[in-house]
Amino acid sequence: MSSSFYLRKDQRIFIDAAEYTVVRADHAGETMLESSASGLRQIYTAYQLVQMYTEGRVATASEQRAQQAPDLKRKRPPARMDGMSARAKAETRRRLDILIRVDNANGFSMSREDIEVLLRDIARDRKDPFPPHVSTVYRWRRKYEKAQRDVRALFSCTxxxxxxxxxxxxxxxxxxxxxxxxxxxxxxHAFSPQEVQEAVKLRIDLLNKERSQSEQLTAPSLRTIQRRIASEGLYDLLVARVGMEEALRRFSVRGAARRVGRILEMVEIDHTPVDLLVVGEDRQVIGRPTLTVVLCRKSRACLGYCLSLAGHGVPTVFAALRHALLPKDYLAERYGDLNLSWPMHGWFERIVMDNGREFHADAIADALLSLGIAVEFAASKSPNDKPHIERFLRTLNYGLIHTLKGTTLAKVHHRVGFKSEDEAVLTLDELDRIIHVWICNVYHQRPHRGLAGKTPLEVWNSDVLIYPPQLKMSPQEVDYEFADVEEKPIHHYGIEINTYKYNCAALQDLRKALPMGAKVHVKWPRWNVGHIFVWNSISQAFITVPNNREDLKGLSLDQAQAVKEAESAPRRDLGVVAGRGSETIRKLEKEAAEATQLKNRRKSGRLGQHTSDKSRGIAPEPVPVAPMAEEADNELVTAPDDGTEFDEVEMEVVS
Structure with missing residues (x-):
């Protein structure tokens, strides 16, 4: 095995960081090295040197200089041009160019007077107003030759x-x-440069008390302290200010988001306050709505959304999911004059949520699992787990909402020279209409950089041919699944949920067929306390059981609780009459809308359950009760709620 490792006489090399000088090298491939520290000489074969070189144990003098820590008092010439300023790079090129031109003209064999003339000619040709002195050029040449014609010896150290x-x-x-x-x-977590300077000055003063007048130390200036703080590592400063966990998160390596191969394979859901104030029918500001959006990760298309003045709780999430799953068949009737097309719908496989309390509700998890949809939660403080929905919400606010009258903009300090309350003119229905137009005619038809220049509509239409969307349930069945779930026993007065009693003949027939003390599976919709759904394990179907209070039909849970509070406060001049829940809600909503303070007018949005579902006319409706037996048409007279057992109460059946 032959190897070659050529070294010049008197060349300096380093083996395992120890300095050696080449004494001689013969044709047999042996090289004698002399240790610069001890003077001992040792012979190495070419194979040994090559092997140590490939292992990284042998370094030349220039490489060793680059690896060594710089001397703060006297820096060595740079080993590369990467970190040099533009001025130093230009000076380095100038030196090399002048040396090459003088050498090509055999200038170093001329007299000094002739070299001076040559240098002036070179400077004139280079348009250099200051030609170098002859001694300077000779100095450059000596450094170049001493470094064995290594051009790095000419690097400028300016x-x-x-x-x-x-x-x-x-x-x-x-x-x-x-x-x-x-x-x-x-x-x-926080500091000021002035505080640091004062602390340094105090410690310098303590040292000066023990020193003579001629040995007194001078405290640094404020600007010196500021420069020293600025020279500290950004990571160390961030750890002190926000903590280790947050600093690691900000400096973590972020790659591309998880990719999917088809539409509806994965969707993202999130909500945000809309940067806009909306008004009521009387054109008085009633609040700032919340937008909950469902987005397809593959096509970036918006599958559905819910706009609500009633907050962003579980009902709002259900409304957005319902809008995303089902076809938008209301467009022709509601927005026929706009000629909108929104083909996005269907069952998706997985949904990614953040860690909001409403997303962790058992009702949402159970409903999605019943629909056959897997649930994933994004890691805490990791926006890259669902980046597309975050970007969509930002685009909607900045691209549309901030251009409308009544916008609050993104930050308080941006609202200079105007008041959002004075400029608000849009109702919730009008804002919902504008968002429909923007999504269908602008967002879905605009080329997307993340889709290789295609529009979300183009990606959706192309994938639909291969992966057509599926509708696995009817709207009524979806409403069943989107209700809250509980296990409840059936009493003689029916089922009690949220202090309201639900009863009907079909429910009592089911009670007769079940063992004593058995509990049934109950789904109760928060958006309508007028009825509940009870699972009949015998007929394998849901029973719709009405509320004993018919006046609460169509009211949400929050509205029904507001009615109960109003009925228990007789001093309020609202004309509240028990058994007229809808009328009570209208009066409470009107009272809130006429309030002088905005914080009180916001209650009208919650009391009225102002959401985009109602404006579209697609709010869930109760399903008719299916009779279970021939006696289902009979009217059941329930026992009084006095604790008496049902079997001990006489019943009168009206035929």
């Missing part, structure tokens, strides 16, 4: 002039500055 980056403070002052920075800057 960047190191003036001691830039080198502390001019004494070692004791330097030590005190470092101590104070460690204590006040790197160990606290």
């Amino acid at each position: 960047d190191e002039r003036g001691g830039r980056g080198v502390s001019r403070l004494g070692p004791e002052v330097d030590q005190k500055v470092d101590e104070v920075i460690d204590e006040l800057v790197l160990a606290r």
Whole structure:
């Protein structure tokens, strides 16, 4: 096995960081090296040198300089041009060009007078107003030859002039500055440079008390302290300010979001306050709505959304999911004059949510599992788990909402020279109409950089041919699944949920067929306390059981609770009459809408359950009760709620 490792006489190399000088090299491939520290000489074969070189144990003098830590008092010439300034790079090229031109003209064999003439000619040709002196050129040549014609010997060191980056403070002052920075800057959430300077000055004063007048130390200026703090590592400063966990998150490596191969394979859901104030029918500001959006990750298409003044709880999430799953068949009737097309719908496989309390509700998890949809939760403080919905919400607010009258903009300090309350003119229905137009005619038809220049509508239409959307349930069955779930026993007065009693003949027939003390599976919709759904394990179907209070039909749980509070407060001049829940809600809503303060007018949006579902006319409706037996048409007279057992109460059946 033959190897070659050519070294020149007197060349300096480093083996395992120890310096050696080449004494001689013969044709047999043996090289004699002399240790610069001990003077001992040792012979290495070419194979040994090549093997150590490939293992990284042998380095040339220039490589060793680059690896060594820089000397703060006297820096070595740079080993590469990467970190040099533009001025230093230009000077390096100038030196090399002048040496090449002089050497090509055999200038170094001329007299000094002839070289001066040659240098002036070169400077004139280069348009250089200041030609180098002859001695300077000879000095460059000596350095070049001494470095065995290594051009790095000509690298300019002009960047190191003036001691830039080198502390001019004494070692004791330097030590005190470092101590104070460690204590006040790197160990606290907040600091001020003035505080650091005062602490340093105090410690310098204590040292000066033990020193003579001629040995007094000078405290650094405020600007020096500011520069020293700015030179600290950004990661260390961030750890002190926001903590280790947040600093690691901000400096973590973020790759591309998880990719999917087809539409509806994965969707993202999130909500955000809309940067706009809406008004009521009387054109008075009633609040700032919340938008809940469902987005397809593959096509970036918006599958559905819910706009609500009633908050962003479980009902709002259900409304957005319902809008995303089912076809938008209301468009022709509601927005026929706009000629809108929104083909996005269908069952998706997985949904990614954040860690909001409403998304972790058991009702949502159970409903999605019943629909055959897997649920994933994004990691805490990891927006890259669902980046597309975050970007969509930002695009909607910045691209549309901020251009409308009544916008609050993104930040308070951006609202300069105007008041959003004075400019608000849009109702919730009008805003819902504008968002429909923007999604269908702008967003879905605009080229998307993440889709290789295609529009979301184009990607959806192309994938639909291969992966057609599926509708696995009817709208009524979806409403069943989107109700809250509980296990409840059936009493003689029916089923009690949220202090309301639900009863009917079909429910009592089911009670007769079940064992004593058995509980049934109950689904109760928050958007309508007028009825509940009870699972009949015998007929394998749901029973719709009405509320004993017919006046609460169509009211949400929040509205029904507001009615109960109003009925228990007789001092209020609302004309509240028990058994007229809808009338009570209208009066409460009117009272809130006429309030002088905005915080009180916001209640009208919650009391009226103002959501985009109602404006579209697609709010879930109760399903008719299916009779279970021939006696189902008979009217059941329930026992009084006095604790008496049902079997002991006489019943009168009216035929």
